[in-house]
Amino acid sequence: MRKVSFAIFLMSFLLLSCSKSEQDITDPDDDGAKVEVSNRYYVAPVARGTGDGRSEENAADFLAANFWNDVRKKLLSESIEVQFVDGDYERAYIEGGLAFERIGHPENRLILTGGEKVIFTVPKGYPKRSTLVSFHGAQNITFRDFHFTGNGEINYVLAIRTPSGFIPSKNILIENCTWIDMRGVVYGATGCHYEGTTDVMYRNCTFKRIGSGSGSHMMYHAYGPTHIKVINSVFEDCTGEYIRFRDKSDFAMVKDCSFNRHDGWLGVAFISVPNYNDVDPGDEYFGTNYSFTGNLFRNSRYGIQFRHTGFSPKEYNYLLTEDEGAILENGTKEEKVKLLKDNFGLDLNKIRIANNSYPGIYDKHVSINSGVLYGAVSLGWTGTVDITDIFDSTMDPFDWEL
DSSP, X not given: OHHHHHHHHHHHHHHHHXXXXXXXXXEEOTTSOEEEEOEEEEEESSOOTTOSSSSSTTOEETTOHHHHHHHHHHTTTSOEEXXXXXXXXXXXXXXXXXXXXXXXXXSSOEEEEOOTTEEEEOOSSSOOEEEEEEEEEEEEEEEESOEEEOXXXXXXXXXXXXXXXXXXXXXXXXXXXXXXXXXXXXEEEEEEESTTOEEEEEESOEEEEEOSSTTOEEEEEESSOEEEEEESOEEEEESSOSXXXXXXXXXXXXXXXXXXXXXXXXXXXXXXXXXXXXXSSOOOOOOSOEEEESOEEESEEEEEEEEEEEOOOTTOOOSEEHHHHHHHHHSOHHHHHHHHHHHHOOOGGGEEEESOBOTTEEEEEEEEEEEOOTTOOOSEEOEEEEOGGGSOTTOOOOGGXX
């Protein structure tokens, strides 16, 4: 009888030993693979208990520099999840921002997890802030289930950048996040900036009622970021362009997203690819690789627009003569394709625009614009032309999309 009891005990022990501990979890990375995470820590709007972050009852202050330094060290040997407990994290605005700088490991993933009641409020009544949450020199990170709201003034709510002297910010997944009722956004609810910033995916996100002027955008990507993917997300009621890919923003993808405008300025595009060349010769350029597919555009003037303002860069002729403008307006498809490549560097073999729906777009679905400003002088033609019908909607997805 004693031998049978010991055998049962031994079998139970072995089963428990083989199962995951309470803190072991898995996380899908941006390619859908599972990432093993063996340690979970906790942060709160203010420290709780001992404040060491080892349990919800002892959650660390989310702005505590020593806590995030410990996370950096632990990432050298293992993946980490940091759970933000329920609450309002408005101190990120009041006290100056939550900055993730020089953090992350190429193999061990950092997972930052919120929840339905994890709110970052931007309250009114305080001086304007530059950024609420930032990733500078950050890599291999998941940021999921965070919610932003409030009408206080802020340039960018969430920014992903590679400042000079920093390692590249890359391999970052933003998913299941919301930006709602944020009329104080000056430039962007979010955005990726500068060369070196690459492989950033926004998935299943929602943006509603953002900004107060034509310069306020939901996404403002600019100055050389690459491989920015926006997937299965909702955009409603922004006063400016909804998604902007400015100046050498390349390998840009927007897929299966919904765009709608109930109010705001109708004269701007939902997806815009602009350059602002205020020096002669111009120093801003279009990117080369774009994929805008499976999107729904409703109730505005323009769906997708490639746009230039100012001087031409020395390699191209963004400013058009009267004859070149006539080609855009009335030329053959072959002539238009050649002009876009020769004058703007837009190679239609590297641009996939397909399977979009445009109910309520009352002017142009896909367009190209060239205009003068900053002292630039017209060469004979300025304007906006619909180029929807020159794109090959049967093209297969590019390798970089997959």
